[in-house]
Amino acid sequence: MTIDDRALAFETALRRAGVRITRQRAALLRVLAATHDHPDATMLHARANEAGAGVSLATVYRTLSELESQGMINKVEFEGEPARFELADQRHHDHMIDVDTGEVMEFFNDRIEKLQAEIAAEMGYEIVRHRLDLYVRKLS
Known part of the structure; x- marks a missing residue:
């Protein structure tokens, strides 16, 4: 999905929820659509304002909350860190x-x-969903 397609999907979800799409919010959605990392609300606020959005932090939080409730973004919380998205x-x-x-790296491992x-099956279960977070330190 392109950045434009993703930003449009965000906008559509917000409109469906009755949220007005202002110029500031549209700029924030574009910044969010372009993310490849796990920013928190203050990071997104700074990025949107660097892009000239002039968006308030309260608008960032409200927008993120609504996009999360619409299933468009996931809120991830890591120990001792503000919520990221x-x-x-x-x-x-x-x-x-x-x-x-504090860097967050994504990975996938078939093993x-x-x-x-296998562990879930041995205990008589199947995995419905899961999340694995490894807290790491670079080897010296």
Whole structure:
């Protein structure tokens, strides 16, 4: 999905929820649509304002909350960090969080996925959904 397509999908979801699309909010949606990392609300606020949006932090929070309730973005919370957000239209992945820098890295590993399914099956369950966060430190 292109940035324009994603921004339009965000806008459509917000309109469906009765949210007015102002120039500032449209600029914020475009910034959010272009993300490839896991920004928190203050990061998105700064990026949108760097792009000339002039959006308030309250608008950022309200917009993120509504997009989350519409299933367009996911809120992810890592220990000791403010809530971060990622696009909901991505394929499943897990996270590694560098405890020294706060950097969040996405990864997918077939062996881990298979092992989790095997463990659940051995205990008489199937996995409906899961999330794996690894807190890591660079080896010296």
